[in-house]
Amino acid sequence: MASLLSVASAAPRHQADRQLSTTQAQRMSCRTAREASTVEKLHRRTGVENRGSVLLDQAPSGALTQSFYEALSVDAHGPTTRTRNDRFAIEAPRLAVASAAQAIELSGCEASQITHVITVTCTGFRAPGVDIDLIEQLGLPATTQRTQIGFMGCHALINAFRVARGLVAAEPAACVLIASVELCSLHYQYGYDAQRIVSGSIFADGSAAAIVAGDDFNGSHHLGGLGEIAATGSCLIPGSRDAMSWLIGDHGFEMTLRPSVPELIEANLAGFLENWLAQENLQLDGIGGWAVHPGGTRILDAVEKALGLATQKLKASRDTLRRHGNMSSATLGFVLEEFNHASVPRPWVMLGFGPGLEIEVALIR
Known part of the structure; x- marks a missing residue:
C-alpha cells in the first residue's frame, strides 16, 4: 500500500492582484488602447484574483x-531562454525546499528516513538540479535515490504519485519525498496574441510536496495520513495532439492552449472515468472529493458538465485558481491541501490534463 502521509505547499513571498497583472500584461503585449482594453477584459474573465511570482519585489x-521584463516598446521578445532558466536555478530551490520541509514535518517522519526523492517541473532545468538542492539543504541521506519528472505539464503531480506508488510496491520499506516546483511567470510571451495572452493571464508560481511511504516503512504512517494512493490511470484523447502544447522557444517556453480544449475534455472524460472507476468498484456518485486541476474556469466548467457535478464539488479547485492562479503541476498539491484542511471525505479523485491531449487520474482512498 502507498500511504500518502502529508501534502504541503509554498508560494512566493509576493502576489500580484488582477490589476497589477493586467497592467504588466498590457505593458508587454499592447501597442494600442484597443489592444489594452481587450487584455483587461480577458483578465477579468479568468477567475484569478491573485498570483504569486518570484519576479516581484516590494519598493x-x-x-x-x-x-525582469522590459516594456514591449523597449524589447519585442523579452529575456532569452538562457536568462529565464538561469533565474529558475536561483528561485526554484527556495520554494521546493520550503514545501518539502513542511511536508516532512507534517508527515511525522525525519529527513534522515527519506529513501527516494521525485522532483517535478516543466518550467526550468539544470543539473545538478532541484533534487540535489533538496538532499543538501534538507539533510537527506547521501544515498537518497532520485527521479525527475520533467516537461509533462499540469498533470505531472499525478505522474509523480504513480511513480511513488510503484517505488513503495517494489520496496515496501521506502519513504518517498515528492517535490513539484513551477515558475510559470518566467515564461511570459511578448506580443499581442490571444492564446498567449490567455495563458499569461492565469499561470503563476508555486511549489507542492508530499510524502509517500510503503507498508514496511519504519515511521509514523500507521498513525494516519491523507489516505492510500490506490490506483492511477491515463487516457490519450484521439485527434487532440494540437490542442495543447508546451515548447522550448528562443525567448522562454511557449504555451499553446486552443479554445477546443474544454470541448475535448467534456466529450471524452465521462466514458473513460466511468470505466476506470468501475475497475475499482466505484461510480461517479461514490467519490467524496474531486481534486481537479484548475487549468481555467472553462476547463472546470467542462468537467462539471461532463460528470454532472454540482458546482460546490469543485470549490477547492476554484478557490485555488482564484487565490493562486494555475501553478502547473504544483496546483493539485494546493487542492489536496484544501481537502485535508476541510476534512473532505474520501475517496478522492485527482484529475489533470496536459499536452497530448492527455487525461491523468489518481484515486486516494
Missing part, C-alpha cells in the same frame, strides 16, 4: 514592482 513605498 520602499510598498508598491510591487518587477524588473
Whole structure:
C-alpha cells in the first residue's frame, strides 16, 4: 500500500492582484488602447484574483514592482531562454525546499528516513538540479535515490504519485519525498496574441510536496495520513495532439492552449472515468472529493458538465485558481491541501490534463 502521509505547499513571498497583472500584461503585449482594453477584459474573465511570482519585489513605498521584463516598446521578445532558466536555478530551490520541509514535518517522519526523492517541473532545468538542492539543504541521506519528472505539464503531480506508488510496491520499506516546483511567470510571451495572452493571464508560481511511504516503512504512517494512493490511470484523447502544447522557444517556453480544449475534455472524460472507476468498484456518485486541476474556469466548467457535478464539488479547485492562479503541476498539491484542511471525505479523485491531449487520474482512498 502507498500511504500518502502529508501534502504541503509554498508560494512566493509576493502576489500580484488582477490589476497589477493586467497592467504588466498590457505593458508587454499592447501597442494600442484597443489592444489594452481587450487584455483587461480577458483578465477579468479568468477567475484569478491573485498570483504569486518570484519576479516581484516590494519598493520602499510598498508598491510591487518587477524588473525582469522590459516594456514591449523597449524589447519585442523579452529575456532569452538562457536568462529565464538561469533565474529558475536561483528561485526554484527556495520554494521546493520550503514545501518539502513542511511536508516532512507534517508527515511525522525525519529527513534522515527519506529513501527516494521525485522532483517535478516543466518550467526550468539544470543539473545538478532541484533534487540535489533538496538532499543538501534538507539533510537527506547521501544515498537518497532520485527521479525527475520533467516537461509533462499540469498533470505531472499525478505522474509523480504513480511513480511513488510503484517505488513503495517494489520496496515496501521506502519513504518517498515528492517535490513539484513551477515558475510559470518566467515564461511570459511578448506580443499581442490571444492564446498567449490567455495563458499569461492565469499561470503563476508555486511549489507542492508530499510524502509517500510503503507498508514496511519504519515511521509514523500507521498513525494516519491523507489516505492510500490506490490506483492511477491515463487516457490519450484521439485527434487532440494540437490542442495543447508546451515548447522550448528562443525567448522562454511557449504555451499553446486552443479554445477546443474544454470541448475535448467534456466529450471524452465521462466514458473513460466511468470505466476506470468501475475497475475499482466505484461510480461517479461514490467519490467524496474531486481534486481537479484548475487549468481555467472553462476547463472546470467542462468537467462539471461532463460528470454532472454540482458546482460546490469543485470549490477547492476554484478557490485555488482564484487565490493562486494555475501553478502547473504544483496546483493539485494546493487542492489536496484544501481537502485535508476541510476534512473532505474520501475517496478522492485527482484529475489533470496536459499536452497530448492527455487525461491523468489518481484515486486516494
